Amino acid sequence: MPSHPDTRETLIRRLPDAADVEAWDAFVEIYEPLLFRLARSKGFQQADAEDFVQEVLAAVAKAVGRWVENEDRGTFRAWLFRIAQNLAINFMTRPKHQRLGSGDSQIAGLLAEHPDPHRESTQLFSLEYRRELFRWAAEQVRLKVSERQWRLFWKTSVENQPIAQVAAEFNMSVGSVYIARSRITKRIREIIQTLEEQAR
Numbered sequence: 001m002p003s004h005p006d007t008r009e010t011l012i013r014r015l016p017d018a019a020d021v022e023a024w025d026a027f028v029e030i031y032e033p034l035l036f037r038l039a040r041s042k043g044f045q046q047a048d049a050e051d052f053v054q055e056v057l058a059a060v061a062k063a064v065g066r067w068v069e070n071e072d073r074g075t076f077r078a079w080l081f082r083i084a085q086n087l088a089i090n091f092m093t094r095p096k097h098q099r100l101g102s103g104d105s106q107i108a109g110l111l112a113e114h115p116d117p118h119r120e121s122t123q124l125f126s127l128e129y130r131r132e133l134f135r136w137a138a139e140q141v142r143l144k145v146s147e148r149q150w151r152l153f154w155k156t157s158v159e160n161q162p163i164a165q166v167a168a169e170f171n172m173s174v175g176s177v178y179i180a181r182s183r184i185t186k187r188i189r190e191i192i193q194t195l196e197e198q199a200r
Contacts, residue, residue, distance in 0.1 A: 016065035137191035153184040
């Protein structure tokens with residue numbers, strides 16, 4: 001898994017440079033699973049979902065430069081969802097053998113349509129986005145802490161096991177478990193916050 005991109009430059013602002021492998025690796029690592037789950041939730045078969053993800057990534061690669069330059073662009077997440085939502089509709093309504101063209105006018109037309117923020121699919125995308133950010137950030141932190149610390153965090157925060165039970169299992173005080181969990185939670189939140197700020 002790629003490390004978090006250099007915080008001196010935002011991840012999204014680096015994407016117009018197709019040669020910036022680190023930025024694109026980090027972007028794909030975060031967003032590819034999210035887009036795949038979105039496609040599957042719409043009933044796409046696995047092969048179609050994989051094709052859909054590639055089309056969304058190709059559309060982002062083609063249009064992200066214009067998004068970066070647009071001062072009234074809104075959030076990256078909303079922009080990405082607009083692409084995904086419209087490409088999903090396009091994908092489901094066109095003949096199977098036909099694939100999305102690469103013309104700028106077609107991409108521009110898809111981007112001109114705005115999804116309803118209250119629609120179930122919009123809310124699903126937001127939920128999956130938050131899950132994927134957590135998964136990615138958690139993996140970054142997991143690489144930097146001991147296995148014991150990680151297990152304490154996972155059991156108490158993700159599996160929701162009682163603190164006292166986990167403390168007894170690891171022969172630790174309740175306070176020590178709280179501290180270990182708090183430190184990891186803080187690090188995950190910091191990574192997510194940085195990514196969220198970069199994608200605005």
